[in-house]
Amino acid sequence: MTAYIIRRLLYAIPIALGVSMVCFALVYIAPGDPLQTLLPEDASAETIEMVKKAYGFDKPIPVQYALWLGKVLTGDFGNSIASGRAVSEELFKALANTILLAAGAVAIAFSLAFAMGTVAGYWVGSKVDRFVTGVAVVGVSIPNYWLAIVLVIIFAVELNVLPATGMGPRGSDTFELLTWDHFRHVILPIFTLSMIPIGIITRTTRSCVAETLNQDFVETLRAKGLVESQVLLHVIRNSLPQVLAVMGLQFGYLMGGSILVETIFTWPGTGFLLNKAILTRDIPVLQGTILVLAMIFVATNLVIDLCQTAIDPRLKRS
Amino acid sequence: MVSASSVEPQALADMQSGPALKVRGYWASVAYRLRYDYLTLFFGGMVILVILSAIFAPLLAPMDPYQSSMINRLKPIGYKDFLLGTDELGRDLLSRLLYGGRISLTMGVLPVVIATLVGGTLGVIAGFVGGKVNMAIMRIMDVFYAFPSILLAVAISGAMGGGIVNGMVSLTLIFIPPLCRVAETATSQVRSLDFVEAARASGAGTFSIISVHILGNVLGPILIYSSSLVSVSILIASGLSFLGLGVTPPEPDWGLMLNTLRQAIYINPVICALPGVAILITSISFNLVSDGLRSAMDVRL
Numbered sequence: 001m002t003a004y005i006i007r008r009l010l011y012a013i014p015i016a017l018g019v020s021m022v023c024f025a026l027v028y029i030a031p032g033d034p035l036q037t038l039l040p041e042d043a044s045a046e047t048i049e050m051v052k053k054a055y056g057f058d059k060p061i062p063v064q065y066a067l068w069l070g071k072v073l074t075g076d077f078g079n080s081i082a083s084g085r086a087v088s089e090e091l092f093k094a095l096a097n098t099i100l101l102a103a104g105a106v107a108i109a110f111s112l113a114f115a116m117g118t119v120a121g122y123w124v125g126s127k128v129d130r131f132v133t134g135v136a137v138v139g140v141s142i143p144n145y146w147l148a149i150v151l152v153i154i155f156a157v158e159l160n161v162l163p164a165t166g167m168g169p170r171g172s173d174t175f176e177l178l179t180w181d182h183f184r185h186v187i188l189p190i191f192t193l194s195m196i197p198i199g200i201i202t203r204t205t206r207s208c209v210a211e212t213l214n215q216d217f218v219e220t221l222r223a224k225g226l227v228e229s230q231v232l233l234h235v236i237r238n239s240l241p242q243v244l245a246v247m248g249l250q251f252g253y254l255m256g257g258s259i260l261v262e263t264i265f266t267w268p269g270t271g272f273l274l275n276k277a278i279l280t281r282d283i284p285v286l287q288g289t290i291l292v293l294a295m296i297f298v299a300t301n302l303v304i305d306l307c308q309t310a311i312d313p314r315l316k317r318s
Numbered sequence: 319m320v321s322a323s324s325v326e327p328q329a330l331a332d333m334q335s336g337p338a339l340k341v342r343g344y345w346a347s348v349a350y351r352l353r354y355d356y357l358t359l360f361f362g363g364m365v366i367l368v369i370l371s372a373i374f375a376p377l378l379a380p381m382d383p384y385q386s387s388m389i390n391r392l393k394p395i396g397y398k399d400f401l402l403g404t405d406e407l408g409r410d411l412l413s414r415l416l417y418g419g420r421i422s423l424t425m426g427v428l429p430v431v432i433a434t435l436v437g438g439t440l441g442v443i444a445g446f447v448g449g450k451v452n453m454a455i456m457r458i459m460d461v462f463y464a465f466p467s468i469l470l471a472v473a474i475s476g477a478m479g480g481g482i483v484n485g486m487v488s489l490t491l492i493f494i495p496p497l498c499r500v501a502e503t504a505t506s507q508v509r510s511l512d513f514v515e516a517a518r519a520s521g522a523g524t525f526s527i528i529s530v531h532i533l534g535n536v537l538g539p540i541l542i543y544s545s546s547l548v549s550v551s552i553l554i555a556s557g558l559s560f561l562g563l564g565v566t567p568p569e570p571d572w573g574l575m576l577n578t579l580r581q582a583i584y585i586n587p588v589i590c591a592l593p594g595v596a597i598l599i600t601s602i603s604f605n606l607v608s609d610g611l612r613s614a615m616d617v618r619l
Contacts, residue, residue: 014457015460015461015464016464018457018458018460018461018464019461019464019465021461022461022462022465022473023473026473026474026477027477029474029477029478030477030478030479031478031479137602137605137606137609138602140549140605141549141553141598141601141602141605142598142601143553143556143557143576143594143597143598143601145556145557145560145573145576145594146576146591146593146594146595146597146598147594149576149580149583149590149591149594150591150594152583153583153587153590153591157583157584157587158587252466253466253467253468255466256465256466256468256469257466257467257468257469259468259469259472259561260468260557260560260561263561264580274472274476275561277476278472278476278561278562278563279562281479283477286473286476286477287477290465290469290472290473293466293469294464294465294466294469297464297465297466297469298464301464
């Protein structure tokens with residue numbers, strides 16, 4: 001197992017480097033001089049000189065990349081053009097808020113979708129199955145930014161029971177999950193974000209359970225006289241690793257894909273930060289946020305792989 | 319190859335009349351399965367309807383989609399001649415939805431088509447050649463795979479600046495890696511099968527092996543997979559426009575309309591939800607048609 005972990009870690013390094021190169025290139029695909037995209041318009045001649053030196057714009061691109069990478073590894077993502085503050089400062093605060101949403105959404109999605117998927121997979125072709133499959137299709141097809149607006153219209157505008165925006169009373173930017181005043185702000189965003197994972201996890205669970213039921217060992221379990229509920233327990237245990245893997249992947253997707261939902265709910269997470277950066281053309285913030293989110297995605301994939309192999313050693317060989 | 323006419327007429331008649339031995343060709347059986355799949359047929363009709371209404375928008379639209387009117391802002395459904403009401407600048411919503419379908423569908427379909435050509439070609443090359451070429455192509459794809467797709471689209475179009483073209487470029491880029499992977503997997507599976515070996519032994523060149531034996535067998539999975547991406551592409555494209563990264567005003571686009579109407583949820587909430595209904599109907603239809611085709615063609619991805 002140790003050898004496998006090391007091999008898998010070594011494999012992740014070139015990927016991580018590649019990801020960092022793509023993020024580094026973002027400054028260069030932005031129209032105009034890279035120096036201009038990194039500096040506010042009213043920067044003084046000394047600041048320009050300083051940044052030029054610090055980023056090594058007088059040196060060849062590979063050297064610039066190495067310099068940049070060295071900085072990033074120590075947690076220095078440069079300064080925001082809009083606020084002038086360090087990117088890392090805003091970024092890590094926003095990150096915690098996004099993790100809260102993504103983790104909540106995935107937890108809800110898993111509990112709902114696993115139950116629905118198991119029922120549908122057990123009775124494939126039944127009315128229940130058709131209903132669940134329908135829910136899953138709607139889940140993956142619904143534009144979640146539209147769902148967010150509809151939910152705001154229903155619960156904030158018409159019924160006036162839940163807040164439309166923000167993460168706490170009076171524009172608070174700290175969060176206490178156990179206070180109702182705070183908690184009510186998180187309900188709509190988490191529900192909205194859980195829609196896509198509900199669709200995808202339901203589909204995966206359904207096909208996993210249906211497939212496992214067709215395997216020979218299920219016949220054996222029945223032959224030796226297990227009651228149906230215990231058979232189902234075995235089937236669930238066999239489908240769980242694959243479903244958990246899909247769930248982990250969905251967490252990674254939500255971390256990187258919450259930009260639209262966060263923008264609608266003005267939830268101060270990474271997506272909201274990205275949107276602000278795009279509107280103000282704040283390339284350092286854009287670059288840093290995307291790098292960190294992509295690295296989280298890489299790390300999530302790595303953890304999923306390792307967990308899956310730990311549960312099911314047969315995967316090690318492939 | 320034996321042509322039908324060289325077979326004895328009586329034998330041919332026997333083959334055709336034998337009820338138990340009636341064998342359908344692949345496409346005939348796909349068509350047979352589809353004929354009884356009413357759900358797929360219904361949503362296939364919806365897809366055609368959406369496409370036709372986008373193509374014939376100039377004929378169908380009751381009014382000029384750009385004509386604004388300050389006194390007719392945010393009117394409800396059925397107000398005067400405005401069948402679906404008006405938007406925040408008093409423009410006829412039905413006409414804008416019809417015209418918006420043109421841009422939204424183009425941004426949904428075109429990137430998938432280009433990505434299928436590029437990604438599919440790269441994948442077939444990687445799968446067929448194998449070795450170092452495969453390594454090089456697939457490792458580069460792995461890097462782009464390491465980004466959640468929406469994030470990469472936002473990153474690229476965010477850095478390049480908005481606009482339809484940049485939006486489509488970023489969408490194309492995010493669909494190339496998954497398509498390449500599907501093509502590569504399918505190709506390397508087919509490559510090791512006996513009939514490819516047989517073709518090579520009988521002296522077929524690389525080009526004819528790829529075009530006859532490989533493509534015939536990998537095109538199905540690739541096309542099914544890319545059809546499932548159309549719905550994703552429409553959702554992300556509208557999302558980009560919603561963020562101001564795709565279509566720019568005053569062009570009508572479902573995502574952009576959703577964003578500009580969002581300011582009016584306290585005044586006329588029903589109107590604000592309409593562009594999203596258009597996106598939802600289109601994306602569900604494309605999704606279900608793709609699912610139906612997949613099971614009719616018996617493709618496993």
